[in-house]
Amino acid sequence: MEKQIHIAMLIGALTKGGAERVLVNLADYFAGEGYQVTMVTQYRKENEYPLNERVKRVISDISPQETTGNRLINFKRRFTKLRNIWKSEKPDVILSFIGKNNMMAILTSRFLRIPVAVSVRAEPGEEYYNSWMRFMARHLFARADGVVLQTRRCFDFFPEKVRRKAVILQNPVSAGFFRERYEGVREKTIVAVGRVDENKNHEMIIRAFGEIAKEFPDYKLVIYGEGERRQTLLELVRERGLSEQILLPGSIDNVADAIYKARIFVLSSNSEGVPNTLIEAMVMGLTVIATDCPCGGPADLIESGKSGILIPVGGTENLRDHLRRLLEDTKQADTLGMEAAKTAGAYRPENVYGAWEKFLLALAMNR
Known part of the structure; x- marks a missing residue:
């Protein structure tokens, strides 16, 4: 009734x-x-x-x-x-x-x-x-x-x-994001999820990873989502000869399954409210890097250096350096992910x- x-x-x-x-x-x-x-x-x-x-x-x-x-x-x-x-x-x-x-x-x-x-x-x-x-x-x-x-x-x-x-x-x-943190060998992927538009600034991730891609040939960057910038970003990837390492497959339905075992999640937005995708990544215990963008959603979610990493908006070099460090030190990356998972209760x-x-x-x- x-x-x-x-x-x-x-x-x-x-x-x-x-x-x-x-x-x-x-x-x-x-x-x-x-x-x-x-x-x-x-x-x-x-x-x-x-x-x-x-x-x-x-x-x-x-x-x-x-x-x-x-x-x-x-x-x-x-x-x-x-x-x-x-x-x-x-x-x-x-x-x-x-x-x-x-x-x-x-x-x-x-x-x-x-x-x-x-x-x-x-x-x-x-x-x-x-x-x-x-x-x-x-x-x-x-x-x-x-x-x-x-x-x-x-x-x-x-x-x-x-x-x-x-x-x-x-x-x-x-509910699909509430699951035990994956403790096995993680996939060699860096992931981002969201509308592929100017504000999400996925270009920053492509440029940051592109500068270290040769150092980590087994790793891939996968950006899930549709939007008006997707074709432009695909062209940027082709120009840099990184089509094998940087993928933009478009929107998918099973986001939780797709990112569950990923090594690092990146949110690169110029501005956000409280981003769902960042919450979902943290709930599953991924290692997260996010811009400290207005109106302060990522900063409300992440204690930088403990449950994730906050970087400046547009901070390509900063992102590049943190990616390099966490891909080299996966133990530290896992420590951040385990702390991120502790946020699940509030959500x-x-x-x-x-x-x-x-x-x-x-x-x-x-x-």
Whole structure:
């Protein structure tokens, strides 16, 4: 029997990315617990995460027939369609993820007596990337019923009236990553996982490993993920004659299995919220190297030199030196991995999902 609380979730699409995975995991949990869950996305795209069959999917974008050459008219129609979705679905609480979706969730639900929680999934100054969006986020979020931020550093972006409503909630980690740390002979691979775009800066890993690849001919660098930079990076690899040692196989479904026995995991982003892929690597006990990027997610996760290594953003030479040292001293690498595995307790599903459930139910009950 379904519980009475109806949770609606809003995001642009369910394409494979960190924020999308968090929301799909949350939807799966709440549906499994018997809640009524509606997933509202503006688009349906290829390469999406699969959604629990008990979750209702609603598309909020206007049809090609409704689209005009006038952007203002198109916006008004999208606004009206989303507001009508809230009116017809009648959720008890709305959870929105990312950028303009958060603004739309607040604006379209005004005076409908539906509590709204907005979640900023990255560095706020990056997610709200121009002066108009920053102004709106800083002031409009005061009208939300709850605000979910990723790190303590994120609080500094917002005025006190928003900070009073803000909480930090951990990202749920898929159950497949919770397994005993692999203690056998590790594969001679360095791995990275994530969207292959400018921000993830996988080029830095390619250049760093490329400088020591001849010293470690048995090792491979494998970068899992799709994105607009993939073909450019493949060309860079070919130019350097490293196609046998550096691989970019694209997106895969079984990430946990693919990286489980890897020697080192690298996160090279210019900015991040709290990166799922880094949490997942640490939960499995991999040796991790990550940039100390804003808004401070990696620094919240890693005690540098104990449970992993933090390096400067864009620090190619620094990364190269740490890779060389850890590939030469695998005992030290394993020590770091064993410490990383100790972070698993904080991300166990029962703890993380329970906190999200308590947060959303409190909002729903106060409507």
